[in-house]
Amino acid sequence: MSSKFWFLTKQSLKKKVHSKWFVIVNILLAISIIALINIQSIITFFGGDFNQSTEVFVIDLTEVSFPIFKESIQQLMNDEKDQSGEIIVKNTEKTEQEWEKSLESNQVLIVFLEDSDFYVKAKMISKEKIDNNTYQYLLQGLNATKMSVSLMKENMDAEVLSAISAPINCERVVLDEKKSVDENMELIMSTVFPTLILPFFMLIIFLVQMIGGEICEEKTTRSMEIIISNVSPKVHLLSKIVASNLFIIGQGILLVLYAIIGFFLGTKGQGFAVSSGVDSLLSTLMEAGFLDKLLHFIPSAFIIMILSFLAYSLVAGILASMTTNMEDFQQIQTPIMLILLLGYYLAIMAGMFEGSSFIKVLSYVPFLSCFISPSLYMMGQIGIIDIMISIVLLIGFIFFLLKYGLRIYKIGILNYSNEKIWSRFAKAIKSKDDSKTPF
Amino acid sequence: MLRVENIVKYYGENKAVDHLSFEVENGEIFGLLGENGAGKTTTFRIIMGLLEASSGDVFLDGKKIDYSVTDQIGYVTEERSLLTKMTVKEQIIFYGVLKGMKEEDILEELKKWLKEFQIEGYENRKIKELSKGNQQKIQFISAVIHHPKLLILDEPFTGLDPINVELMKKAIYRLQKEGCSIIFSSHQMEHIENFCEKLIILVKGKAIVDGYVGDIKKEYKKKNIVLRGENLPIDAIEKIPGVISVSKKNNEYELKISEESVASKVFAKIKNKKITKYDVTEPTLNEIFIEKVGGVHE
Numbered sequence: 082m083s084s085k086f087w088f089l090t091k092q093s094l095k096k097k098v099h100s101k102w103f104v105i106v107n108i109l110l111a112i113s114i115i116a117l118i119n120i121q122s123i124i125t126f127f128g129g130d131f132n133q134s135t136e137v138f139v140i141d142l143t144e145v146s147f148p149i150f151k152e153s154i155q156q157l158m159n160d161e162k163d164q165s166g167e168i169i170v171k172n173t174e175k176t177e178q179e180w181e182k183s184l185e186s187n188q189v190l191i192v193f194l195e196d197s198d199f200y201v202k203a204k205m206i207s208k209e210k211i212d213n214n215t216y217q218y219l220l221q222g223l224n225a226t227k228m229s230v231s232l233m234k235e236n237m238d239a240e241v242l243s244a245i246s247a248p249i250n251c252e253r254v255v256l257d258e259k260k261s262v263d264e265n266m267e268l269i270m271s272t273v274f275p276t277l278i279l280p281f282f283m284l285i286i287f288l289v290q291m292i293g294g295e296i297c298e299e300k301t302t303r304s305m306e307i308i309i310s311n312v313s314p315k316v317h318l319l320s321k322i323v324a325s326n327l328f329i330i331g332q333g334i335l336l337v338l339y340a341i342i343g344f345f346l347g348t349k350g351q352g353f354a355v356s357s358g359v360d361s362l363l364s365t366l367m368e369a370g371f372l373d374k375l376l377h378f379i380p381s382a383f384i385i386m387i388l389s390f391l392a393y394s395l396v397a398g399i400l401a402s403m404t405t406n407m408e409d410f411q412q413i414q415t416p417i418m419l420i421l422l423l424g425y426y427l428a429i430m431a432g433m434f435e436g437s438s439f440i441k442v443l444s445y446v447p448f449l450s451c452f453i454s455p456s457l458y459m460m461g462q463i464g465i466i467d468i469m470i471s472i473v474l475l476i477g478f479i480f481f482l483l484k485y486g487l488r489i490y491k492i493g494i495l496n497y498s499n500e501k502i503w504s505r506f507a508k509a510i511k512s513k514d515d516s517k518t519p520f
Numbered sequence: 521m522l523r524v525e526n527i528v529k530y531y532g533e534n535k536a537v538d539h540l541s542f543e544v545e546n547g548e549i550f551g552l553l554g555e556n557g558a559g560k561t562t563t564f565r566i567i568m569g570l571l572e573a574s575s576g577d578v579f580l581d582g583k584k585i586d587y588s589v590t591d592q593i594g595y596v597t598e599e600r601s602l603l604t605k606m607t608v609k610e611q612i613i614f615y616g617v618l619k620g621m622k623e624e625d626i627l628e629e630l631k632k633w634l635k636e637f638q639i640e641g642y643e644n645r646k647i648k649e650l651s652k653g654n655q656q657k658i659q660f661i662s663a664v665i666h667h668p669k670l671l672i673l674d675e676p677f678t679g680l681d682p683i684n685v686e687l688m689k690k691a692i693y694r695l696q697k698e699g700c701s702i703i704f705s706s707h708q709m710e711h712i713e714n715f716c717e718k719l720i721i722l723v724k725g726k727a728i729v730d731g732y733v734g735d736i737k738k739e740y741k742k743k744n745i746v747l748r749g750e751n752l753p754i755d756a757i758e759k760i761p762g763v764i765s766v767s768k769k770n771n772e773y774e775l776k777i778s779e780e781s782v783a784s785k786v787f788a789k790i791k792n793k794k795i796t797k798y799d800v801t802e803p804t805l806n807e808i809f810i811e812k813v814g815g816v817h818e
Contacts, residue, residue, distance in 0.1 A: 088617050303601035307662070310568045310590050311618040495570055501532065 086316045089308075093295065093324035098331075107332075111339040118343030134167040135215050137189045140177060143201050145233065146193035146226050147172050153225040157218050168218060177206070184208045189219065193226070200231040275429050278452055280336050281386065282425050284329045288390060289397040289417055291325045293410045296401035296494070305494050314491040318402075322394040329390060381468045382455050388475045389451035393417065395479065399486040402493030403506065409499075424452035431456045445471050447478035485510050521545050522567070522670050522701050527576030529562055529725070536562045537573070538726040544670070544701040544718075549692070551712040551719030551733075552705045555813055559725035560705050561598065564672050567703070568595055580670055591620045594663035598674040598705075600655055602662070604648035608634075611647055612662055619666040626665060633661040637687055652679035660688060664695060671695060671702045677711060689715075709806040719805075721812055728812050737802040742811075745775040745786055748797035753789055760785050772797065 097103060116123060137154070141147040151170040158168060173180070173190075180190045189207045196202040203223050211219070232242050299305045308317060396417060404410040431440050431453060444453035444463060450471035457463040492509040496502070522544040529537040537559045544550040554560050565571040567578050569585045578585045580592065602611055609630065616626035634640050637657045647655060656679045664671060673692070677685050692715070696702060706712055712719060713733065721729035729736055742764070748771060757775065758766050762782030767774050777783060783800045790798070 085618060085620075092614060299603070302603055303597055303599045304603050305601075306565075306568070306570060306597055307595060307601050307615055308618060310570055310593070310595060311587070313587065495565075 085312050086320050089320035090324045093321055094328055097328045107335060114339040115343040115346060119347045122347060133187050134169060135187050135189060137168055137170045137191060138173040139170060140173055140192045143193045143195055146201060146230055149229045150222050150226040153222040154218060157221055168215060200234055201227050278428055282421060284333055285393050285421055288325055288329050288394055289414055292321055292394050292397040293401040293414055295321060296398060297407045297410050300494060301406055309494060314494055315487055318398045318490050321398055325394055326390050378458055385451050385454060385472055392447055392475060392479050395482040395486055399490050402490045405497055405499060420448050424449040428452040428456040432460060436462060445474055447475045450475060488512060521581060523579040525577045527566055527573040529566060530574045536725050540727055542720055544703060546699045546701055547696050549696055549702045549704055549716050551716035552703055553712060553719055553809060554722035558722040560722060564674055568593060592669040594668035594671045596659055596663045596673045596676050600659055602647045602655060602659055607644050607646055608658055609643040612665055615662040616665045621666050629665050636691060653681060653684050656680055668700060671700050673704045675706055709809060713805045721809060723813055740803055740808055741779045742803055743777050743780050744801045744803060745777060745783055746797060746799040747773040749793050749795035752793055756789055757786055
């Protein structure tokens, strides 16, 4: 019997992998993921108004502002490796009236004027609306110039100014080690975690569809009768589950691989650079201890993930056995999709409702635990013990599905009628003596 | 040898099979007849182990049906049970391996069968691309590829033209000669009449006719007389007690009589006429089936 089990598993897996759709979907996935990771570089590569250089002409009536302003802008441009266009600051001898007649769309005129109350004031003239990033840089440069000119006029030296404007050095100490999570983590969780669990969410949807589709196909073509006359329903279902889970895990590894290729291309390949957004996000994550925590969490996350795959596969198989065609399966699987969505949203919302008892209780519930538990753990709202409770409950739930769900599966896969379907399945669940059945 | 012992199957309150017993010897072709819903497919499913009988047992060569036995059974289902996205080769390998065969043996057998059914070179064609008749041939091959001891044929000639019916009949006879027990079900009575030595007619799951085809026909009292001649006294013949009906087909009359003794009374009425044909025949299986099944419905 075990050779037939492996044969069915191999056939099922082969059917999925040797399909042209598998190749096409993976090519599309690889392109999408690599493109998504390097989206900023791609946009910049193709260019546009956003990366045009801007010429800034300065009429300095204060006689001290121009060099300070020029240096401030250069400093800002060096600090922010942004994809915006270059800002070139030049002094000009032409008058304001002359410039007003000749200003072009990529040119800005700044006039520094003396001000008796506020030391220095400025006027910014452009032909049309300036790109938002450029405008922000110019404003920052102007403020920095005003500050420096003001201090100079008040005879204050640069070191004092630097000390005044530097952020406070605050040492953060949390006495409870279990909850020693950076406060930034909650903010990060609401943005990063949904992205991290999105592939998992997608893989479960694939899994449910795949198992259901395959069982429905075998039922509708009546080949199920031939298969079940040679292998038991249990062997049949388990072979489908093993094949689909292996496929899903493989697909998950491929997704990670595409992401790694994306990062690799971003850093090494063809002069592209990882976007400053991703770069700064990664460093923020490192600082917040996210990656460190993630590494500690990986073993239990892996267990909860595999067990959840199993639970979802079992339910998908059992539901598919109850239906008589693909349309019925599409309808009956809707609750699974809703549960998946609920888990996904609760994982995102966990960051907004810190310490929510409701979300914490739901983090133990099988089907939801795979989304919520990791999220709560990463935010320091639950500990590893809570994760263990979720795992134990999940194992219990799988055992329950194997014990009672298989009875439904056995009756369901050879049933082609919707008549009295629920009473038939209820009877199947209640049937205690399995030994009476032929297999 | 297949032995079905007093099987009963309930679906809720409904009795689908009612104390059914029969035996099929090695190399014997057995007919299972019945109108739609009579319990034929349920019986087949019980024999295949797909369904659990409410009571009773099924044995193949003295061994109760389980997965060690079902490897020796071939089953052609009434509706086509093929995975249409597969190629012919993939499909036959799939079912063959499930029957415990090795891939190389399957391919060797497949070659022979494709040649026998005159569809050589079809190995790599997708099932969905084949005609209904050729799909039926593939389904048949998938059921016999492992040389089963018992072959269940539920409407095996569906979708086949007369030439291909003959090809399949030849194949079935060959399997019979090899000692395979065959259970055959068809709505076409002439197939059953030609094929089967023994049969059962099921009505509402119960066997109402059971035995050798020849014996069933002999035991059936009603006979038919075919008459051809000039100036036949049809009105007088119709009035003879025991003459059930008289019908005219082309230039012949067909009489249905209640028992064989009526034939002499009919002959007495026409013996002085110019008769070119007088033939007393046994009823067809179709007539027996209609009367038996219809009688239960009345």
